[in-house]
Amino acid sequence: xxxxSVAATGMLAQQLNVDVISNNIAxxxxxxxxxxxxxxxxxxxQNYRRVGAQSSDSGTIVPSGVQTGLGVKPTAVYRITEQxxxxxxxxxLDLAISGKGYFQVELPNGDTAYTRAGALQRxxxxxxVTPDGYTVLPGITIPDDAVSITVDSSxxxxxxxxxxxxPQNLGQLELATFPNEAGLEAIGDNLFLETQASGGPxxxxxxxxxxxxxxxxFLETSNVNVVSEITDLITAQRAYExxxxxIQASDQMMGTLTQLR
Amino acid sequence: xxxxxxxxxxxxxxxxxxxDVIANNLANVTTPxxxxxxxxxxxxxxxxxxxxxxxxxxxxxxxxxxxxxxxTATGNPLDVAIHGDGFFVVSTPTGDxxxxxGHFEMDAxxxxxxxxxxxxxxxxxxxxxxxxxxxxxxxxxxTVSAKSPGTPQTTELGxxxxxxxxxxxxxxxESAGLYKAAPSATATPVANPDLVxxxxxxxxxQPIIELTRMMTVSRNYEAAQQLVQSExxxxxxxxxxxxxxx
Numbered sequence: 471x472x473x474x475s476v477a478a479t480g481m482l483a484q485q486l487n488v489d490v491i492s493n494n495i496a497x498x499x500x501x502x503x504x505x506x507x508x509x510x511x512x513x514x515x516q517n518y519r520r521v522g523a524q525s526s527d528s529g530t531i532v533p534s535g536v537q538t539g540l541g542v543k544p545t546a547v548y549r550i551t552e553q554x555x556x557x558x559x560x561x562x563l564d565l566a567i568s569g570k571g572y573f574q575v576e577l578p579n580g581d582t583a584y585t586r587a588g589a590l591q592r593x594x595x596x597x598x599v600t601p602d603g604y605t606v607l608p609g610i611t612i613p614d615d616a617v618s619i620t621v622d623s624s625x626x627x628x629x630x631x632x633x634x635x636x637p638q639n640l641g642q643l644e645l646a647t648f649p650n651e652a653g654l655e656a657i658g659d660n661l662f663l664e665t666q667a668s669g670g671p672x673x674x675x676x677x678x679x680x681x682x683x684x685x686x687x688f689l690e691t692s693n694v695n696v697v698s699e700i701t702d703l704i705t706a707q708r709a710y711e712x713x714x715x716x717i718q719a720s721d722q723m724m725g726t727l728t729q730l731r
Numbered sequence: 732x733x734x735x736x737x738x739x740x741x742x743x744x745x746x747x748x749x750x751d752v753i754a755n756n757l758a759n760v761t762t763p764x765x766x767x768x769x770x771x772x773x774x775x776x777x778x779x780x781x782x783x784x785x786x787x788x789x790x791x792x793x794x795x796x797x798x799x800x801x802x803t804a805t806g807n808p809l810d811v812a813i814h815g816d817g818f819f820v821v822s823t824p825t826g827d828x829x830x831x832x833g834h835f836e837m838d839a840x841x842x843x844x845x846x847x848x849x850x851x852x853x854x855x856x857x858x859x860x861x862x863x864x865x866x867x868x869x870x871x872x873x874t875v876s877a878k879s880p881g882t883p884q885t886t887e888l889g890x891x892x893x894x895x896x897x898x899x900x901x902x903x904x905e906s907a908g909l910y911k912a913a914p915s916a917t918a919t920p921v922a923n924p925d926l927v928x929x930x931x932x933x934x935x936x937q938p939i940i941e942l943t944r945m946m947t948v949s950r951n952y953e954a955a956q957q958l959v960q961s962e963x964x965x966x967x968x969x970x971x972x973x974x975x976x977x
Contacts, residue, residue: 471747471750471751472751472754473747473750473751473753473754474754476751476754476755476758477754477757477758479758480754480757480758480759480760483758483761484761487761507805507807509763509834509846510759510761510762510763511762511832511846511906511907511908512755512758512759512762512765512904512906512907512908513906514905514906515903515904515905515906518748518790535792535793535903536748536770536790536791536792536793537768537793537903537904538748538751538752538755538768538793539752539755539758539759539768539904540755541754541755541758541759542758542759542762543907545846545847545907546834546836546846548807548834548836548846550805550806550807551807552806552807570865647865649837649841649860649862650836650837650838650839650841652807652809652836652837653836653837653839666839667836667837667838667839669839669841669862672862672863678880679865679878679879679880679881680863680864680865680866680878680880693806705761706761708938709757709760709761709938712757712760712938712941712942713754713757713758715942715945716750716753716754716757716758716945719750719945719946719948719949720750720754722949722953723746723747723750723948723949723952723953726952726953726956727956729956729960
């Protein structure tokens with residue numbers, strides 16, 4: 471019974487689908503998270519009666535043949551980079567990117583990672599860092615006597631120093647974009663790494679053509695849409711059940727065979 | 732005399748295969764642009780020694796249901812659904828293949844490719860997105876354009892090639908939603924393409940129909956089995972009657 475193994479590929483595929491959906495739902499409130507989508511393709515086909523075969527000596531041709539498929543396989547789990555919603559936090563170091571681009575973060579090993587999660591903090595020496603303590607490039611230090619920090623939409627960071635009239639310019643945040651954003655490799659902790667598929671980073675000041683702007687006091691929430699995830703989950707669960715029904719029915723058919731004596 | 736058993740057996744064989752087809756349809760219920768199959772049967776006549784016709788059954792065709800699947804929005808700018816007629820053309824090492832699955836990605840050289848990395852054909856060669864381009868848009872007619880820094884207007888990058896066939900049953904599926912055209916079939920350009928960006932065509936399998944077909948198949952299988960069983964009992968009775976009576 472081929473239908474048994476075909477239905478098994480279907481159940482495996484739906485299991486992966488549920489895995490992807492559950493990860494999306496688990497990251498519903500992860501800052502800057504981009505939802506993922508599992509994509510499937512049908513497996514090879516087996517020919518019993520080949521399309522285009524001759525069905526008589528006078529050259530009549532079988533128009534569609536008997537071709538049966540061998541099931542389904544996952545082909546891609548791709549990230550959908552749609553903008554997430556903006557949430558007001560009123561924290562001066564919460565920075566959201568409206569539009570394209572990633573903050574650049576220096577990893578402990580010296581590599582550069584990219585993130586859209588702009589929940590930034592101050593380290594003990596005043597540097598602007600991610601919640602994990604990694605420096606946000608180019609490494610901006612906030613003086614101890616700063617009373618307020620302003621980040622404008624083009625990424626310039628200003629501090630108001632106690633007793634001074636004019637704000638002090640502390641540095642400029644740059645954003646990175648990629649020729650193929652979907653090709654970035656997620657390494658967890660909201661961080662991404664450049665890959666051969668993503669292409670090299672292109673950096674510019676926020677607000678330049680093709681780059682987003684910075685919104686201070688906001689966080690970009692995940693772009694997971696609960697309603698569509700739940701409906702996808704139901705679809706996946708039902709598809710899983712249907713494939714298990716196929717297994718049951720195939721088993722029943724085999725069962726009738728064994729009753730023969 | 733034993734023909735009834737063989738006829739029932741021919742029925743069971745096609746039912747087995749129909750079950751395979753249903754299983755494949757249901758396994759691909761979430762495969763984008765998948766087209767369900769049905770199995771057609773035909774009578775196979777054989778003349779017995781006494782001149783009467785014996786009618787067996789065999790499967791003659793497994794045509795695809797080419798109806799359009801539902802379109803769902805994915806939010807991915809490189810997902811494109813074909814509304815209406817047509818196929819995308821994919822360049823593979825073994826020649827051109829046709830597909831309705833419009834999930835595209837970009838490879839390292841920024842060409843539009845399928846999820847297997849095979850180049851999607853444009854009307855004048857592959858479509859390459861320049862390094863610094865952003866905001867890729869795909870128009871209804873397949874024109875791909877993007878914005879480049881410093882210029883307010885969009886730049887046209889190419890037009891996705893869309894072809895159709897007079898008889899789509901002449902297409903043979905290989906795998907991963909890619910179809911191969913019969914040598915006699917000619918691909919003609921689609922006159923009025925209707926592409927929808929950010930959307931994928933879903934599988935056109937209707938699970939309820941498949942499940943009822945599955946129930947029918949397994950019941951028919953049992954019925955054929957009962958025929959085999961009763962034929963078996965009949966012969967056994969006949970033998971024991973003759974042998975027992977002697």
